Amino acid sequence: MSAVKGWCPGAHRPMLTGDGLLVRIRPHGGVLTDAAMLGIADCAAQFGSGLIEVTSRANVQIRGVTEATYTPLIAALGTLGLLDPDAGSENRRNVLASPLAGCDPRARLDIRPAVTALEAALTADTSLAALPAKFGFVIEDGGSFDLSDVDADVRFTALQAEEAIYFAVSIPDGTDGDWIIHMCAPETAPSLALKIARTFTDLSQGRQATRRMRDLIGHIGLAHFVDALDLENGPLPPFQSRTARHSGADCLGFHADARFTGVAMPFGRWTAGSFRGLAEAARRFGCGELRLTPWRAILIPGVAAEASAKLHETLTALGGILDPADPRLAVIACPGAPYCLSATTATQTDALALAAAARRLTPTGIALHVSGCAKGCARRAAAPATLIGNDGRYDLVFDGNAQDSPHLHKLSLDDAARLLCERAEQMNESAAL
Ligand code: SF4
Known part of the structure; x- marks a missing residue:
């Protein structure tokens, strides 16, 4: 185990903090089953200080781990299926997806296959070892949630264009915005993501402080990067954008249209007991699955309208925030x-x-x-x-x-x-x- 000071810890590379080691878990697609959540709660209580945090990259971290409890914690997380093979693949697999992927009636596309394929490709591609830990991908399904306020080095957004669904592929433009550099079929997104990442690492070599795409674009300009990518780019087809979507605190409470309830804790921090209570509530009132969001809230999908009031009461008793006006x-x-x-x-x-x-x-x-x-x-x-x-x-x-x-x-x-x-x-x- 090599603990590091500084940011971007993982499970294989915990960070030394004021209350011990911080171990960060990166759930695949931001999805946790109720069983995995119960396992994390048990791990936090047994091997950490009992504090669990949801991060702004929809990850989960366990605080207060000691040198003595780290090894059994990692073994337990492995048994729960929450570990990457090694620190390198854990670093590279920085993919954030629309939180309701696959169960959002407003989505243009079920992006779960693309998310799974991209995660697998990043895990396998050891040639991207130089990719900085903060370099992240966002995949949006064009549904209920707007992730445009979430930092991304490469963004894929599902769009309807000429009777077909494409991903608009965008990167930071060197100012404060993103620029669409390509439209691709959903099944080609993983290979294109790797190509963009490889071009980034090639062009970043020898440049100081180039840890994000916006840093590189600031150095060399957007046109230089797009030229180096050498994509076959026809004119972009006309596409429909959608503006009235939720983000941030809008996800809290019960949403009858998409049948989910969103709940948050102050600063994304849960105790092992409240995390366990949340998992049990998801099992009882939802479909047994939970979705992490970049707003540090957690969504319980599959909630029936008649169960929503009881779920609201249960989560409020845990100390959860369900009202956007809180x-x-x-x-x-x-x-x-x-x-x-x-x-x-x-x-x-x-x-x-x-x-x-x-x-x-x-x-x-x-x-x-x-x-x-x-x-x-x-x-x-x-x-x-x-x-x-x-x-x-x-x-x-x-x-x-x-x-x-x-x-x-x-x-x-x-x-x-x-x-x-x-x-x-x-x-x-x-x-x-
Ligand atoms: S976590 Fe807070 S106190 Fe610590 S370095 Fe960051 S801003 Fe400073």
Whole structure:
């Protein structure tokens, strides 16, 4: 076992954190059976600290593993079928799919065969050993969920074009957007994905700090990359896009049209007991399967309308968030102390204490980012307010991110709460003028 400091841990390469080793599991297609979830809950309780987190790449991680419990944990995860063959294939198999793949009535295509084939191809292709761990693929079925806010180095989006279903293949364009570089038949997506990845590793050789497609495109330009790919590209056929789709907090609660219930925990963090309760609820009220989302929520598909109220009650009793208006969704925080060695403040506890005040800043979306330090791991984008840990207290930035110069320094939690309320009142007064 080689524990690493820094980001992108896996199961074969755990990360050393403030509360021990962090072991990340990458479920195939973001799908877990209730039995696998029960197994993960047991593993977290027996070999870790009992904390389980859902990540923004729809992965699951077990916290608080020790040197002594790591080896039996890996053996147990292997028995559950949750391990890749080795650290290299675990790194490469970075594929995120539409969360309701295969059971979304609005989807243009069942993308599960493409997801499975791409995962298998990435696992097998050892020539891509140089592919950086954060290099990720997204496959969208064009259905209920919009993944355009999810970071992707290569994106396949199912589209209807001229009576047929294609994948629009896009990559970052070097600014803040994506650019469609090709349309392909779904069955050719895996081989095309490998070709794009190989072109990326070839062109990245010898270039410093080129870990993502946007870095490379920034160096060489989109046209150079597309030329190097050498695809046979006719003019793109006219295609229909779809705009009214869900993302983020919209997935919470019961959705009668697609028969699923979405539930989240603050910061995606579950206890072994609540994770077990969720698995049992999925077995009792759903189809026994759970879907992980990049918004750190978990979906239970196959819920009948008549069972939805009882399921809602069960998940609420576990502490789950099912209402998109829940103020706990107003805050985002990194793990903070004691989970990160760089932190001096209990960011997640503090963020929850400030959630109601933060929600007054803006009625929807993230209002407050609480970061343990200026690295700002939980969020790169600006937020209406950002608190940055500073020697046990907080610096405060309005309308910026954790790396911006703070407007105020060394605040207590009470100071921060008061300032958030004052800011909300000022904004209300300005809006009323
Ligand atoms: S932002 Fe700082 S304190 Fe928070 S997880 Fe990242 S490195 Fe740790």
